[in-house]
Amino acid sequence: MLIVMKPDAGASDIERVLQVIETLGFRGHQLPGESRTAIGVTGNSGSIDPAHFENLSGVADAIRVTKPYKLISKDIRPEKSVIKVGNGTIGGPELAIIAGPCAIESREQLFATAEVISRSGVRFFRGGAYKPRTSPYAFQGLGDDGVKMLAEVREQFNLNIVTEAMDEHGVDAVEKYGDCIQIGARNMQNFSLLKYVGKTRKPVLLKRGLSATLDELLLAAEYIMAEGNYDVILCERGIRTFATHARNTMDLSVIPAVHRLTHLPIISDPSHGTGHNYMVTPLARASVAVGADGLIIEVHPRPEEALCDGAQALTPAQYLDLVNQVQLIKSVITSEEVVFAA
Amino acid sequence: MLIVMKPDAGASDIERVLQVIETLGFRGHQLPGESRTAIGVTGNSGSIDPAHFENLSGVADAIRVTKPYKLISKDIRPEKSVIKVGNGTIGGPELAIIAGPCAIESREQLFATAEVISRSGVRFFRGGAYKPRTSPYAFQGLGDDGVKMLAEVREQFNLNIVTEAMDEHGVDAVEKYGDCIQIGARNMQNFSLLKYVGKTRKPVLLKRGLSATLDELLLAAEYIMAEGNYDVILCERGIRTFATHARNTMDLSVIPAVHRLTHLPIISDPSHGTGHNYMVTPLARASVAVGADGLIIEVHPRPEEALCDGAQALTPAQYLDLVNQVQLIKSVITSEEVVFAA
Amino acid sequence: MLIVMKPDAGASDIERVLQVIETLGFRGHQLPGESRTAIGVTGNSGSIDPAHFENLSGVADAIRVTKPYKLISKDIRPEKSVIKVGNGTIGGPELAIIAGPCAIESREQLFATAEVISRSGVRFFRGGAYKPRTSPYAFQGLGDDGVKMLAEVREQFNLNIVTEAMDEHGVDAVEKYGDCIQIGARNMQNFSLLKYVGKTRKPVLLKRGLSATLDELLLAAEYIMAEGNYDVILCERGIRTFATHARNTMDLSVIPAVHRLTHLPIISDPSHGTGHNYMVTPLARASVAVGADGLIIEVHPRPEEALCDGAQALTPAQYLDLVNQVQLIKSVITSEEVVFAA
């Protein structure tokens, strides 16, 4: 922490700040400047709350220096984490594509989609059984029946299942029937749920909240890891801004930033990130080009009849074309041995 | 819903749109214009998902017209709801002030603060027992012990208790020991929790999420009400924007907007809304002037020693001055018989 | 400036940073910490570009400490500036209300409005002659003819004229015929124009840009003052956020922040800040309650026929009611001798 004094701060103001630093168990270092004094704080192992100083007489600013996270950091683990999900991996040299419908609507729609995904050669299947809908009057998903259908998909097509849980009941069900527990954007700071999935032994796909800073996303991952579950995969899915041409604004610069700070893999969801069918393939290409470890893509046999988010779902033909395009981009990236490290 | 066709849309495109409308059980009305045709949809009682139309050939845009909420609406209940909280009310002619520390730290700190609040003449006391903290390494609150101490405060000072619950366990505890269950900003779209509090019979204080639109806030209230609990109080506590001079940006225009659309009361939290001690009183005055039904104010006997959010806590003296100022503003508003209605 | 080294930075990395600091003519101070070293920089009179350090080996972060502004600062002038505008003042004990139509549409409309404003007892009149419109096909204002009409209004009603200039021609015209040159939100960082008005001797009303931080607003004022014109009045008029219930989001917390940092007055424009007739009066009350030195209010004899921004214009009756309400709020504020200072 660096405490910046006002130009007119007196010696007694500085003395008082040094006392508070000492009371907290740290050491203070005066740095007299041209027009004002700054005081550096050392001896702390974690970050210090600026509130201890902000309202003291003569203090202009209290600036945090130490980052508040530990387990996600490259300081702890310099090499990248490769997360095992069922019989596949996310974070390794292969691009991890997770595809399927937004919501499971019926056995017929689910299996028709799974057949397409399986044919495309990808290893991960998604499909929402418990659906977080903005309105209580919108379709809320098939619930437990949906999760059990996903287990059948796994058997029949040898696909690894990624699906969202919204509460403890859902976590238990996904832990039993699926391969990876997704925590949605709206629950990224549902700290009770984060602690709960931190106690499971299934990998967790953690989506960035609509207005989450990078630090908040990393600390949400830290919540899960602090409970003992280190298998966390991050996901950029668009943030909320003033722009209206897309449903959300995809923030692709977060991907190199995550690679620089943490050993965790990060994937991208251009379906939710854009909300428009015609934007999904371009943004999927961009996500791979920027360095994403994988993609989430929504596919529906007949998007215009979808009960949820049909505007962004790809048809099977569009999806197969996307897979082809992103694999070509991935091969360019890999051939170039592109390095994102700091 | 209004579907706007592209200028070059053909008769068969229009025909296809009309068919889809009919399939969904509604009626379509063609409105031929100078350069393009629009198609109005009637016969729907709720809102229609634009996804049914957006990707059809010849469609330029699908615009939602019907609002998706029901129970919160003035169409259902034109007169304002006055919510009973313990032996007080929120939404009536009196300004409802809820004051207390951010977090309960100790019995001594809690009772010292409650003594100040009680002396100020306000009726509602707050204090966090279960704390949603961005970092897993920050103080997480006293939990169940904290809630039980709040029940003692109620006994001793005749104050009505408002405190946050983060999960089902917390809801059960607050229902037992408190008077009003607070759902925090980070859980505004934790739909499982909303449904759960919808089944309790204690009033709910629902804080606006950091990036929640007005519609999303109202639909979160609708989730609670749809389960049978109509006693919902909304709260503006600042939204996330690019601005950095305050911790959040207080969006006071949401208060007249809420009064125009819904019968529910709305209060304001300038402590979290600004994050800075020196801004709390000015923004509290502004909140009352704009028409808020109440305030949440954080108070701490020694803010510089607070374990949580000390930078925004008022000292007892600042707090008593604030109460005085806002009551004067309130009396101006009331004398003027200001009407916010549409 | 504080330079934070990475945990694994070596002695040679620290040496290199100290060399760069010396080359720039400053002094470096090592602060060895538990896990990493920080280096404080002193001896600089202005702020230092972090770019000099950010990409050096071993550097984790370079944090700016010194604020980049001078003339606007209370360090230079502790007492508040009271700006003379024609025969009135802004920033003094009286609330400064600037009222009038968004755009001048005709002599008849202009004089009918001026008659209302004059009758209300306020001292400042606004009316747009040069209009910055988002679309080139929207009404662009009456231009020079409009400005001359404003001069007639001044004569006839003894009102001080505030009107926007968009370029050097406009500045010259307003300097000749008006009393205060308004720089609109879209030109807040039109630095050539800022320098040009800095050379005039008429006061300048500088509106905050739609996405301007507080620092950027203050530095835009600094541009004007650096040219010798110290009569700058700031104006909050809403910022751009994700929220859609109002045209912009009024950021009232910027008002106490401005009072804390600078001696310049700041007023509020709830007409543009909200864009909706029914929100103008509540937000005007809130602006005065938070401590604004004045208001801009748009008034139109028949809002539904306005050529520009009719949705936010008040009718004469609504306007007179607003003036009454805000004066009552102002008297509460003054009676309380509320202090915003740091």
Next chain:
Amino acid sequence: MLIVMKPDAGASDIERVLQVIETLGFRGHQLPGESRTAIGVTGNSGSIDPAHFENLSGVADAIRVTKPYKLISKDIRPEKSVIKVGNGTIGGPELAIIAGPCAIESREQLFATAEVISRSGVRFFRGGAYKPRTSPYAFQGLGDDGVKMLAEVREQFNLNIVTEAMDEHGVDAVEKYGDCIQIGARNMQNFSLLKYVGKTRKPVLLKRGLSATLDELLLAAEYIMAEGNYDVILCERGIRTFATHARNTMDLSVIPAVHRLTHLPIISDPSHGTGHNYMVTPLARASVAVGADGLIIEVHPRPEEALCDGAQALTPAQYLDLVNQVQLIKSVITSEEVVFAA
């Protein structure tokens, strides 16, 4: 325009709306619904201001349907515009890379950089002579001398010159000595300047404002084109959001949106868009992958000594690597004959 009436609107309310529509010269069409009536408006050739209706009795909402732009639209010109800039083109099959230093600092720095750019095989050179700096105390550029040096670079290296103008004087100079006039983000809604460049006969590079919506960007282009200059190139350079890990948030979804709506080319500026050296190459790759027609890349022989934006400048070696990577991505895109059209 679609006017939505409130559920309790009476026949006289509807009658009044129909009258206003007629007064404006348009036709109204009633669409009676389950619970409320909507009124469609036809007969208008441009867009209608909702303000004419919003405050009429019984009106709940007035929704704009017709888009307000004309000349930029694919309705006018379905095939893509290829803009000639000097002896090169932007918008054609080749990727247009514009590279050079942020600011011209000296002849030595300028020519050293130009030598690198020339060697890389790209056709366009940038370098700021007139610099829009947030602070009046920061380096403001070499001005006229800088522009003349750029003309020498053109002669010596056969590079086409793109440089920013901030006012009429600058436009005249760039028109004389350069090949393409850049309008910076802060001037995107400086409508006087837009009209002025609309009267020149040099192509214009128009950068998106920090908080500009897509509609606003397109209407800014429309301002230039309405004056007779059709050679407009758009540029995404990051928008302002709450995120702090990058200087701005690159909004790559705007690129397919622009391709869908307009015939104008759009390029991307990952240097300003991210503000960090280590993010530039990944975001450059992503920009090309999403479909950008070109890139702006800042290069400096010794970034740590740059007078402006050094943190984002690439070294010559990094730049040459970037060119190589993006050309590989471009070849994938082209081989796939990817179509972005609606």
